[in-house]
Amino acid sequence: MLAEIITIGDEILIGQIIDTNSAWMAQQLNLIGIKVKQISSLSDNEQHILAALEEAKSRADIILITGGLGPTKDDITKQTLCKYFNTTLRFDEQVFKNVEELFRKRGRTEITETNKKQAEVPVDCTVLYNAVGTAPGMWFEKESKVYVSMPGVPHEMKKMMEDVLTRLNAKFKTAVIIHNTILLQGIGESYLSDMITSWEDALPSYIKLAYLPQASLIRLRLSATGNDEAALRKEIDEEIKKLHTMAGEYIFGYEADTLEKLVGDLLREKRKTVATAESCTGGNISRMITSVPGSSDYYMGSVIAYDNRIKTEMLGVGEETLKKFGAVSEETVREMVSGILKKFKTDYAIATTGIAGPSGGSTEKPVGTVWIGIATPKTVIAKKYQLGSDRGRIVIESTLFALNMLRKVLINE
């Protein structure tokens, strides 16, 4: 079962708003086994809308349209749908009562002619009543295809989609689609691809693999389509097990997992605390850790030692160390991480020092050279990374490497 989503309105085409509706709708449709073939954003133009409906009809069974239902002159979806379905408008009493009720709730009394027009609906459609706004939705059926028109305001559309999904589910008997996402850190897309190519080629035709890279992380999505949900789940689990034998060391989580949340959960479980000493990451590790609600249970704080003076005065890094090995060195990161552990009296600590650029690099230590240190109650580990040349990416990748290093330490203890 295939669907298409059409959004109508200039605001997306001039880049004034980002279309978040379509992604949400696609997720919801997937959950009931309906695949989205295409998403199209059109202007408020009759000819363009009519042509797009014809095109969509040729590819899909279900066409979901959002936007262009406001009371102002630039909104023409309703009239255009009348033309497409060769029908006319009628006044709907129940829609009008809904508009009146909403106005009353919002403290308005006078209903204008423009507002009254919102109660007009095409003769040949099922009206979808709008519980949270004035514009009604419309459900059309023609030549075994379904067309649904909904408001573009996200919370109105989302509310109406509940009704739409129930109706779609009742009308079409659909296949089951299961999605599983595996999260990896510390490997590039092409390296991973080479590593798992034979497994990928051996996947059955009804299990699809997709790469979804995202600054220093990779999300691998396995999608299985079929009729027997339990069997599909079992098969996908088997495939994930195989993936583990090949690339297990890079896998850190599944679905909506994040490194900062996983690290936090491990620390809370063990009733341990952590602190950070950041140089090149400039507070980004701290920001990620504290983005998790309840992180004050295990996170004590940080010293951002951007200046070398702060490294010596606040973290106890030796002036000799800085002079002899430089701020970006194994020796310095070890002293930083030991210093913060001691000073903040925590069980674990993370430290970073590196050259985020664009200046400050040398032949020996080019931009992107980053040292990460982890201190535990028993030992200190330090590791060097080479992370490209983009300042923003160096910070993000260092942060993810640091969090994953701590996660591995916490798991392996």
Place this chain on the structure above:
Amino acid sequence: MLAEIITIGDEILIGQIIDTNSAWMAQQLNLIGIKVKQISSLSDNEQHILAALEEAKSRADIILITGGLGPTKDDITKQTLCKYFNTTLRFDEQVFKNVEELFRKRGRTEITETNKKQAEVPVDCTVLYNAVGTAPGMWFEKESKVYVSMPGVPHEMKKMMEDVLTRLNAKFKTAVIIHNTILLQGIGESYLSDMITSWEDALPSYIKLAYLPQASLIRLRLSATGNDEAALRKEIDEEIKKLHTMAGEYIFGYEADTLEKLVGDLLREKRKTVATAESCTGGNISRMITSVPGSSDYYMGSVIAYDNRIKTEMLGVGEETLKKFGAVSEETVREMVSGILKKFKTDYAIATTGIAGPSGGSTEKPVGTVWIGIATPKTVIAKKYQLGSDRGRIVIESTLFALNMLRKVLINE
């Protein structure tokens, strides 16, 4: 001049990612007078892509394609374009050198067969070299239409678009559109709208106003269309002057200005230094300040005092103060900001303490209560804010208020 944007990849169609690229591209195209007729998201399917290219060609002069250029098997854009333009692939030495260079910078040495394939480009295209990634872009011309294929990774696409926009500008002569963006902080969209409504209504028809809100900031964009660039510029300047008389206290900059960059420029100009002491913002102020290249000239570092013990031990906040007034109080923020100034020996300092939630609020101090302190060589200022209930937004808004407070102090001295 009309353009269409086509994004290729299943991840948008299953709702796993939101298409933010297209809105950004549409904005950029608008800036050089090119209107976007349609945005379409397609799956990685050859027939579907070929049909969509035909449709787009019938409506637009310029077709911009993103996505599907990765080295993995599910990415088929390059091959499909070869088919569409009836051409074949050739190996491009310069692209390959770029891939090698990127790998070297990232500390990887072995280039796989899959990576090598990224250096293959269609014979009949102008190669757009990718400064920040491995996949090259492609520029095709056929029957007076332009087709451009770019990577879907946002930062790679954005970098490549600089080149594409220059080429489009050179090729097509378009009407003059002037955009000016005014940046405001510390006021909500509806408050601002009420404040400037009479001015907005009086704008001439060829000057359009758009609100582009963005977590705690508002970008007001004035767009003027016409033939006489100098006259348009003068008129827009006049309108901005009027805006200043109404909402000047909230205006902090223009166009691509950021608070962190403006604050940095002021500090560098005055040869002064700053440090931060963050509690509720958890390192976000530090991260923003250090995101500016060269910030080590004026930024010394921070103490993230997430735990109260760190506030006393590292910043010298009195235990009595914490007991009597609480961690989220004027007294605490004043001691924090004085403490960091003294400890880090800087000219200026910023401190934050607040309740970011979701828990920890009370009737007296609900979630969203934030105290911000600024220390200067002469004085300490503290101000209280009430910033809603969303954890992420509280952090971002506190950060922007803090940076803007410091900016105002630096300007008014």
